[in-house]
Amino acid sequence: MSSPSTGASGTGPARPTAGDVPAASPAPRSKLGEYIFAALALALGIFVFVGAFSIRVPGAGTQVGPRVFPFLVGTILIVSAAMVVVDVIRGRLADLEEGEDIDSAAKTDWITLAKITAFVVAHIALIELIGWPFAAAVLFGGVAWSLGAKRWWMALVIGLALGLVIYVLFGGLLGLSLPSGPLLTWLDPLLATLRG
Amino acid sequence: MDNILSLMEGFATALQPQYLIFGFIGVLVGTAVGVLPGIGPAMTVALLLPLTYSLDPTAALITFAGIYYGGMYGGSTTSILLNTPGESASIVTALEGNKMAKLGRGAAALATAAIGSFVAGTLATVGLTLFAPIIASWAVTLAPADYVALMVVAFITVGALLGSSVWRGLTSLGIGLFLGLVGTEILSGQQRYTFGLLPLADGIDVVLVAVGLFAVGETLFVASRMRHGAVALIPVTRGWRSWMTKDDWRRSWKPWLRGTAIGFPIGTIPAGGADVATFLSYASEKKLSKHKEQFGRGAIEGVAGPESANNAAAAGVLVPLLTLGLPTTATAAIILSAFQSYGIQPGPQLFTNQPALVWALIASLYIGNVLLLVLNLPLVGIWVKLLQIPRPYLYAGILTFAALGAYAVNFSIVDIVILLIIGIVGYFLRRYGYPIAPLVIGLILGPMAEAQLRRALQLSQGDLGALFTRPFAAICYLALILIIGLGLWLRHRQSRLERTLAAAAAADTSLKVAVNQMWDAGDRPTDIKTRDLRVIPWKDDESDSPDDRQ
Known part of the structure; x- marks a missing residue:
């Protein structure tokens, strides 16, 4: 589930007129990884939702069976992962986590x-x-x-x-x-x- | 008063030599691990959880309380003394404290943080002592529908309000809820989402998830883009006298109290935990200060207030945790699972079923605060040494302990495999900006929420309306709408503030300019204290070149 560095080929150093990207910001990240991760979350949601149908519901009498909560969880995952995809399409990329020992300008090693x-x-x-x-x-x-x-x-x-x-x-x-x-x-x- | 008597009995237990030693060890280890860079309170608690397995419940929980408070204290030392440009704007304490340290006032920053944490921690523990029994006795009357409402509030606030993006937070929450589903379903006894794998039948152990996400995931994330070269530490002046001047005291005591007043209530409600409290405290200190121009350049109020708010919130978080069994931060969720591993379920019945244990725990919080104050100020030199551990060894050690912790759960190798998988997932969560806390909350609170939801709907004969008609539940949902509105507004304010601060920091990065603006010639702390300065050399004897990559 890794994202190969597709961004590197398109935005090499040979293009000094890189548009409105400020010089100080880290190298432009590829969206591919974000799409893959969101798609995986979406797939997980569908899996949870579909998988809930195969959960046995014990005989009548219980109004809320063991399926209800999985349906809810599947729905949450599907909706929010889909919204993340929409966010990425609109160009709202993730804020990377920062830390004392992290060089935010570095490329993934x-x-x-x-x-x-x-x-x-x-x-x-x-x-x-x-x-x-x-x-x-x-x-x-x-x-x-x-x-x-x-x-x-x-x-x-x-x-x-x-x-x-x-x-x-x-x-x-x-x-x-x-x-x-x-x-x-x-x-x-x-x-x-x-x-x- | 009944509670005072119970508290005194708690002190009688917690002051017994063996428990005192456990409390001391907890505080010491918690601070030491909390000081280590890259290790937040949640990771501290997760990593050290396996160490308490072989203790009796009281000793384990006292140790744990010490680790919790110690981890909180330790964090501020790191942010004040570690000189890593660019990152500090994200944490307000780091911002002002770091600037103070650069101006040669690191000792004052550390002192006001430590004393403020003590004041706030103690006052907030008093608050806990007073309010927790009242809330617990009231919480007995709560129906399942009310719990469902509380948990929905916790899910949404933690999921949507923490982190940078609402939808990424909710996705993370969903993943956590899914992990909570894996395992044997209680009522019908069938397995859900276990793929027929035996190790998954009992569910995924919380320790594995917490250690995997926090320790392994964080290590992988740091490894993927590590800052190489020397660790830049800001030197600290030595000696009692440099701690705090009279003026520092005058400027600190009000922020301490205000920070407590802001932090404790925010900690008790599920509204995102300490982050919100520190930010609010910083904003209000900036507004009330007579030295507005110093903010962003090393204002002591900007350390005193947020640090107190942070610690008061940490104690406040214990109120819903102990009285309702409701964790509102990732750290609290891990503590809840520690309780559960001893067969203790925090909740309204805790104060009636396990009074000795609870009151010993609360008493140990008072004692822990005193120990921390005593430990922190004089031992700063040792903490500074810990900050200098070469990063390759530090992260190798974190991974080794993580693997040990996972293995110690069941002495099964499969657990380390699961740990590695969760760690890799944790890496990608970080890489793509998904917050970790909602996942942990979802995992731990999810099964409880499902049980309450089913109980509530059982009582109402499947009528969904019953979830909203109870007065308390209705209030919760109304409050949720308010909190979301307020939270989104706050986030807007916060990002504006951060931008302003970053701009201010970028405007004059020159140390000299800042010193000259704050003090007249002769008064500058850098002027008088140079002879006391203890420059700490980079002690990695492996290489002298800053970029030591092979």
Whole structure:
């Protein structure tokens, strides 16, 4: 559901007379992504509405069955998503959220997003294989590296330390056992004694 | 008075050493996480929710109350000290506080924010103590139709009035309501919208949605367009004396009280929460101030008033939450789900069924406020250190804790998969300008609204008119129309104000011009306090070049 940067081809830097767009404003965004997202919300609304018909209504006696609220929700989604589409057609684009660490003039960095997503997936795959502390180190180190930490091994070490501390805190004090993995099985009896 | 006695019993509980420690930990962790840039109160509460799982209800709720108040305090420190140009116009406190800090009066800005928050938080908690039992005993008489009306008001105000676009807000609300539908339907016991998937049969866990949207979604959004290079912090003068001058006190105490008077009532009604209160307070301070020309350039009233309003509203939000079970902000919705995870349903019966718990909670709010005042002023140095955490590590840490929180719900890997999916949805919501709060409210309030709606129509034998004919419900719908009209007008005013402020800020960005306009030569704080200035270097030892992308 990503929006490829269609705007880039049309409004390249080779067109200095870009009309009435003020120089300070960020690069013009493509509307395509907005349409796709609104269309998805619209599709969700239709899905909710149509799906409500397949909900069984238990025998007579109850005036308001389990279908009524889904119908309402579907209607809200359909109407408001359609109005968003109308807004976008009229040129009323979204106000982007602002934040301390956000460079509102920057272009979307899809590669970093892909890297981060990949590391979360790796974390999910590794938890039960190599144990939570090590999987956490992979997640922390990987994400920090993706976001521009230069010494990746430093990020990995911090991640491992964080993972081990959390593992001991959770297992020892809060009584929640995270998977230890093959390397840390010797730690569990120790933690058990710590819990008393 | 009965309530005073109950409150004293509450203090007796909350002052027990172990609960005091939990309160202290909550306040400390809440402030620390709240200070971290990019983490608002809602994300703070969502991220820390799993940590309270293994505690007993009273300890958990006391910790949670501390986190809630602490997160509120922490946010102001960030906006005052973090020097990120361009963004501050969106938050009024940040605007004036940031300007004050640039003029070398950061310590005064922090002090007036902290003391104002204390004053407002305490007075608003007194308000909560006085009004909540009255409202609760009256709320017992409310019929399902009245609850439906209240929830419709909450849905529409949060959905339509928060965020930049009415329809995007309502779309977000609809998505939240849909997520609330997923799972097993209570009365007929059949599954709705689960696609036959077993993990969805119990519904989607609120923690997953909240952490996914706030922590993962926010991290992805920041990662997609991160500001690289050094973290620009504004140095703070050290020492007690630089906190607040006599003149600062004189100019601050009225805004504190006015901010409280504005913030508390607005917090109690479902009208968009603290944002509206801070804006109203800022506007009224600007109108009443004798130093109008300083507004937009670092007026202390512009920090004192909105900060107090913000905290008073935060306490006000607890009134409908505790007495009606009605969350009016995303943060309150997450707190409600924390209550529910302990099998406690906030509502009119809470004060009669769980008096010990409620009053211990309220007492802990008083204690938390005192702790926060004590913690905040002297420990500013530590909070400043937290602000300097290199961003790659900060966001890596947020993601790690988010994954931990999701995993800790059921110790199931599927939950992290759901978390990631919700996080990606959260990223696209942000990317296309859909507000997050309506979604969270819809998810948590949706199932409750459905239950009340069905109960109301059951009572009226399916007559839809019964939803509007009860006097209280009718008043609610009338008020809703008023609130929408008022809200749209306010939004118009707000965008005008923001434009004016941005123009004023753009007109003279030179620090020298601003200093020269405010003080005569010799009186300038930058003149006298330079020797005290503690310049905080960028401590990332990884690279010296500002654009350190590989």
